[in-house]
Amino acid sequence: MEGVSRMSTDWENASSNTPGSMADLQLNQVTTPEIQSASDRKAVVVGLYGVPGSGKTYLLNKLKRELGQTHFAFYEGSEMIATLVPGGLDAFQSMEEQEKTNWRQNAIDAIGKKCADSRQVGVVAGHFMFWSEEQEAGRPVYTQNDLETFTHILYLDVPAEVVAQNCLDDTTRSRTPTSANHLYKWQQEEKTQLRNLCRGHGILFSLVSKSPMMESKVSIMLHDFRCHTESYNLSQAKKKLDDTVGASQGQLKTILVIDADRTLAAEDTGALFWKRVSDERPLEYEASTLNALFRSPFGHSYTDFRQAVLLYEETADDQKFDALCQDVASAVNMYPELVSLLQLVAEQKHVGAVVVTCGLRHVWDKVLDREGLSEKVKVIGGGRIADGFVVSAAVKAALVARLQETHGICVWAFGDSPLDLDMLRKADEAIVVVGKKQTRSKTMDAALKKAIDDNGLRAHQAVLPSNASPRLDTTKLPIIKLTDPEFVKSLLCDRYTHGDLQVFCAAERNAAKLLATRMRDAAVAGPDLREAHRRVGWYLANEFLAEVMGLEHCPIQHVLGHPTSGFQLFHERQTTIVALMRGGEPMAFGVSDAFPLAMFVHASDTDDIKLHHVQGQLTVILVDSVVNTGKTIVEFVQHVRKLHATIRIVVVAGVVQTQCVSEGSLNQTLARYANLRLIALRLSETKFTGSGATDTGNRLFNTTHLP
Structure with a gap:
């Protein structure tokens, strides 16, 4: 405000230094205050700053008319x-100057007292410093009392050229003409010093850019500042959790509570977001990213996360923010082991999953949606004012407690960093996700050891990928594999729930009728029949596998010479096609034609499928020409499940005997497995096992004359 003088005697001594030196001194002197509870929370007082001519008084008057003075009080x-x-x-x-300082202190103290007595939110327009063009450095005009009174500061970040013109156009005030270059320098100095001072004194700070929506945005922010306390924040997070759990209608017995960044994936989406922002505006955001905000791994308070929200708010409007989040989400690669585990959980009624993140909810919504998980796996997180709350370490632990105590649900918690330790310690079962050394939290080892040795944490570690080095030692923190059948059995309480085997059949489609004709024609054999089977594999892959597994964009070169976007099977490189020899090979080649990036494996026996064929993969496609009793398919499925308990399995066949999928061993055995599908060109009522000239394998390879 106009009435803000130097902070202290130290500040008066510092005022002769350059602005940069003053900022350094400020950083060295400040300390972060303790967060007060809602009951003894001090009055909310919002400073409205900006260089002369930026429109503070104009905005203040418009806000006064719009918001009224029941809950808000406005001061020049x-x-x-x-x-x-x-x-x-x-x-x-x-x-x-000293006498002016005293009156400035009296002015802000009076405002603070008025707001405390009336319980109104104070909005105070004023100046941070004065800086005439002939002076080498600006003259700060704020006091220590201001830093103790303000809870929030909004800075009107209006282009210097606009400010200069505003000053020329304002005939009601006498102002010394100031160049746009000097105004820009003045603004940069004020923004830098204010950001540093606010960070050090627990004051929430945000730039407000000039736009047609400025008034509306500030109004929304003031309403948010008025109601938001740490207790309100927790209540909103709990409400979101209750709404999420309530959708299960009381069926949930177990729930996975999973951190997001560096737990679901190796990437840190916050770092990716700010990298993109700083690439666009390097001077503005070099010192204001989350790395600068969260200096200590144990300094992530409610206020820090609220400040992060304001940083995200000032970067972009909603449309730009959505585009940035989409860009970040496209760079995130979830660990395949967790994708397949969540796919399995999504098919259960008694087990659920929720992602609880301190990071950007909007990014993780997009990531889960891309993976086809967003309908069953919800994200609890913040990032913007509209989200209503932020997630801190304390909130994570409180949500786990609420699941246990209010909803009576067993909680398995997954996390990777010190922020997750309270959550992990509170959970019924705790799993520390350990990534590669170059990407995982650098501070977790010491914090984790202390939590185990001193605070009673009992946990396992899941090392992803499997060739990464574990944390601590495997006695103190035993290793579990997320794809191990025993782990999945314990997680799901040995209560896999699934309906009948899901079967997709193409028999009634005209294309299938034409393709089946060549396969059934006794005159077609050898290379011609192999080609017919290959075409069937290609058709089923395009018609059904693409639907079951989904598609993703891929870059291609347009025939006109420019780059464009095409499609490929979703996670095609993480797909393994298994040809069940020998009858399944031609059809499997057709599937491979459709999905050329997928791994291809020949298997005469179940042991031909090795661990490395499924490790890090998301889907196994078992391809056979004919499924009669289903015995062979059952053996292969059971073998794959022993290697990887959660991987998606799709069986592709030319013809399947009807009874074995309706009531036979295939249905009875495979219906127990979630994340499994069967695709067939046609179903047959005929119970017949071919031999000699009628055996499909003999017809495919011209061996019908052999016994």
Whole structure:
């Protein structure tokens, strides 16, 4: 405000230094205050800053008309001084600097007391520093009392050229003409110093850019500042959790509570987001990213996360923010072991999953949607004011407690960093996700050891990928594999729930009828029949596998010579096609034609499928020409499940005997497995096992004459 003088005697000594030196001194002197509870929370007082001509008074008056004065009180700093000083502003201007400082302190103290007594939110327009063009450095005009009174500061970040023109157009005030270049320098210095001072004094700070929506945005922010406390924040997070769990209608017995960044994936989406922002505006956001905000691994308080929200708010409007989040989400690669585990959980009624993230909810919504998990796996997180709350370490632990105590649900918690330790310690079962050394949390080892040795944490570690080095030692923190059948059995409480085997049949489609004709024609054999089977594999892959597994964009070169976007099977490189020899090979080649990036494996026996064929993969496609009793398919499925308990399995066949999928061993055995599908060109009522000239394998390879 106009009435803000130097902080202290130290500040008066520092005022002769350059602005950069003053900022360094400020950083060295400040400490972060303790967060107060809602009951003894001090009055909310919002500073409205900006260089002269940026429109503070205009905005203040518009807000006063829109918001009214029931819950808000609006103050012009100079007017408050005028009401306090005998003789008004004229007398104030003639005073010595120390006397001015005293009156500035009295002014902000009076505002703070008025707001505390009335329980109104104070909005105070004023100045941070004065800086004439002939001076080498600006002259700060704020006091220590300001830093103790303000809870929030909004800075009107109006282009310097606009400010310069505003000053010229304003005939109601006498101002010394100032160049746009000097105004820009003045603004940069104020923004830098204010951001640093606010960070050090627990004051929430945000830039507000000039736009047609400025007034509306500030109004929304003021409403948010008025109601948001740490207890309110927790209540909103709990409400979101209750709504999420309530959708299960009381069926949930177990729930996975999973951190997001560096747990679901190796990437840190916050770092990716700010990298993209700083690439666009390097000067503005070099020192204001989350890395600068969260200096300590144990300094992630409610206030820190609220400040992060304001940083995200000032980067972009909603449309730009959505585009940035989409860009970040496209760079995130979830660990395949967790994707397949969540796919399995999504098919259960008694087991659920929720992602609880301190990071950007909007990014993880997009990531889960891309993976086809967003309908069953919800994200609890913040990032913007509209989200209503932020997630801190304390919130994570409180949500786990609520699941246990209010909803009576067993919680398995997954996390990777010190922020997750309270959550892990509170959970019924705790799993520390350990990534590669170069990407995982650098501070977790020491914090984790302390949590185990001193605070009673009992946990396992899941090392992803499997060739990464574990944390601590495997006695203190035993290793589990997320794809191990025993782990999945314990997680699901040995209560796999699934309906009948899901079967997709193409028999009634005209294309299938034409393709089946060649396969059934006794005159077609050898290379011609192999080609017919290959075409069937290609058709089923395109018609059904693409639907079951989904598609993703891929870059291609357009025939006109420019790059464009095409499609490929979703996670095609993480797909393994298994040809069940020998009858399944031609059809499997057709599937491979459709999905050329997938791994291809020949298997005459179940042991031909090795661990490395499924490790890090998301889907196994078992291809056979004919499924009669289903015995062979059952053996292969059971073998794959022993290697990888959660991987998606799709069986592709030319013809399947109807009874074995309706009531036979295939249905009875495979219906127990979730994340499994069967695709067939046609179903046959005929119970017949071919031999000699009628055996499909013999017809495919011209061996019908053999016994």
